[in-house]
Every structure is written in C-alpha cells, then in structure tokens.
Amino acid sequence: MDGSERPVNHHGDHPGFSGLTGQLCAVAFLLTGRETGRLAADLTAVSATDHVLDIGCGPGNACRIAAARGARVTGVDPSAAMLRVARIVTRGASVTWVKGGAEALPVPDAGATVAWALATVHHWPDVDAGLAEIHRALGPGARFLAVERQTEPDATGISSHGWTGAQAETFAAMCESAGLTTVRVGSGRAGKRRVWTVHATRP
Ligand SMILES: C[S@@+](CC[C@H](N)C(=O)[O-])C[C@H]1O[C@@H](n2cnc3c(N)ncnc32)[C@H](O)[C@@H]1O
Structure with a gap:
C-alpha cells in the first residue's frame, strides 16, 4: 500500500443504520443487493448441505437466495x-436473524x-478482528467470500462505498494473515455493477 491508499475499512467510522433513515437505507439495499446475493450464491456453489453465515446481511437478499437453494442460513x-x-x-x-457485528460474531x-x-x-x-471471527466461525474446508463494488481511488460520497483494486489486494493479504488459505482476488459483475471478489478457504 502506498501512503495514499485508503484502508479497506475506509467507512469504518460510519454511524450505523438506525431509525427511519436506517430503514430507508434497508429498502434501498433491498433493491440493489439481489444481484450481489445471486453472484455470491453462484461463486460459492451454495447447496442444501451448507450452513451459510451472511455477515452484514442488511435486509437479507443473499440470505433468502441461499435459503431458496436449501441451505441453512444465519444472517x-x-x-x-x-x-x-x-x-x-x-x-x-x-x-x-442475529444482531451482531463481524468483530464478535454471535x-x-x-x-x-x-x-x-x-x-x-x-x-x-476492526477488519482483523472480523477475520479472526470468520476463521473461528467456519469449519475446516469452509469457503469465505467478500464482495465489494469497484470504486475509483478519488471517489467521494455514495460512489466511494467499495474498493479499488489495491484495497481488494490489501484485504486478500489480511485474509492470509488471519490464517485463511487459497486466497484469490477476482473481478466480476453483480448485474450492471462491477465488483471485486475475494475468495478464501478456512483450512
Ligand atoms: C451496504 S450494506 C450491505 C448489506 C447487504 N450485505 C447487501 O449486500 O445488500 C452494509 C451492511 O453492513 C452492516 N455493517 C456495518 N458495520 C458492520 C460490522 N462491523 N459487522 C457486520 N456488519 C456491519 C450494515 O449494518 C449494513 O447492513
């Protein structure tokens, strides 16, 4: 990372989604999150033998897609x-549905x-704490997938909510440091939106 790169959690100081504004954001994510959910279910080949943990599930699009494929699902x-x-x-x-954050998965x-x-x-x-929790919550051989919208380094406002390629690579390195293996960064599409994907395995 050169000194100008934003950290992978560059909106880590976001106040959170609460009250009426939070519910309006949830409705917006309902409309925008379906394609990402389909992409996640396809890339991880979710089936009825899986127990899927959707961390930061929002209004639950991806959870419902996994459930429709027969998986047991916790959002x-x-x-x-x-x-x-x-x-x-x-x-x-x-x-x-369980209330909690990545840093202390319930x-x-x-x-x-x-x-x-x-x-x-x-x-x-705290991304390192979140990755340590993912390592703990997954069984041996389990799959992990992170997806973020592709953004430009100088993006501001809503369009800054995502990662540059350098941020995706930094997150992949953090996954390896957390003990995850077969980590790889990919580029894909969730509907019209270009996204970074980071896959890993819990050894
Ligand atoms: C842009 S929304 C994405 C929701 C959903 N995953 C989707 O794709 O539609 C980001 C979500 O991350 C959640 N979030 C924020 N901080 C979190 C944390 N520390 N751990 C887990 N989730 C968090 C927010 O509450 C929000 O629901």
Missing part, C-alpha cells in the same frame, strides 16, 4: 433497522460451511 447485522426490514420481507424462507465455533461479507467490509471498524 448477522449490527443494525436493528436492517434486521427489522429483513424479517418483514422474508416470508416462507427459513433464516435465523455464532458458535466451526458451525458454518460458507461465510459471506457482501458490501460490508468497508464499514467494519
């Missing part, structure tokens, strides 16, 4: 407003076979 988010909307719009799908050790962090790592106050 974790620190925002009560996000979880409220997730519960309201989830009808017929079996998802366990789940048992080694229980998940897949963990996703979709458009959320850039908000985590």
Whole structure:
C-alpha cells in the first residue's frame, strides 16, 4: 500500500443504520443487493448441505437466495433497522436473524460451511478482528467470500462505498494473515455493477 491508499475499512467510522433513515437505507439495499446475493450464491456453489453465515446481511437478499437453494442460513447485522426490514420481507424462507457485528460474531465455533461479507467490509471498524471471527466461525474446508463494488481511488460520497483494486489486494493479504488459505482476488459483475471478489478457504 502506498501512503495514499485508503484502508479497506475506509467507512469504518460510519454511524450505523438506525431509525427511519436506517430503514430507508434497508429498502434501498433491498433493491440493489439481489444481484450481489445471486453472484455470491453462484461463486460459492451454495447447496442444501451448507450452513451459510451472511455477515452484514442488511435486509437479507443473499440470505433468502441461499435459503431458496436449501441451505441453512444465519444472517448477522449490527443494525436493528436492517434486521427489522429483513424479517418483514422474508416470508416462507427459513433464516435465523442475529444482531451482531463481524468483530464478535454471535455464532458458535466451526458451525458454518460458507461465510459471506457482501458490501460490508468497508464499514467494519476492526477488519482483523472480523477475520479472526470468520476463521473461528467456519469449519475446516469452509469457503469465505467478500464482495465489494469497484470504486475509483478519488471517489467521494455514495460512489466511494467499495474498493479499488489495491484495497481488494490489501484485504486478500489480511485474509492470509488471519490464517485463511487459497486466497484469490477476482473481478466480476453483480448485474450492471462491477465488483471485486475475494475468495478464501478456512483450512
Ligand atoms: C451496504 S450494506 C450491505 C448489506 C447487504 N450485505 C447487501 O449486500 O445488500 C452494509 C451492511 O453492513 C452492516 N455493517 C456495518 N458495520 C458492520 C460490522 N462491523 N459487522 C457486520 N456488519 C456491519 C450494515 O449494518 C449494513 O447492513
């Protein structure tokens, strides 16, 4: 990283999504998050044998897609407003919703076979702590996938919510330092949106 690069959690000081504003953001994420959820389910080949942990699940698009594929699903988010909307719009799908953050995941050790962090790592106050928790929560051989929108280094406002290629590479190095293996950075599309993907395995 040269001195000018923003950290991977460059919105880690975001105040969080609460109250009416939080619920309005949740509705917006409902509309924008479906393609990312489909991409995550495809890239991790989620099936009925999986237990998916969606960290920073927001209004739960990706959780419902995993549940529709027969997986057991736990959606974790620190925002009560996000979880409220997730519960309201989830009808017929079996998802366990839990309030919590990446840095202290409210789940048992080694229980998940897949963990996703979709458009959320850039908000985590402590990414190393989040990765240590992912390592703890995943069982041996489990898959981890982070997805972030591709952004320009000088982006501001809403369009800065994502990563440059250098930030994706920095996050991949952090995954390796956390003990995850087969870490690789990819570039893909979630609908019209270009995204970075970081895949890893829990050894
Ligand atoms: C842009 S939204 C993405 C929601 C969803 N993953 C999606 O793709 O639609 C970012 C989410 O990250 C959550 N978040 C913020 N800080 C977090 C943290 N420390 N750990 C886990 N999730 C966090 C927010 O509450 C919010 O729901």
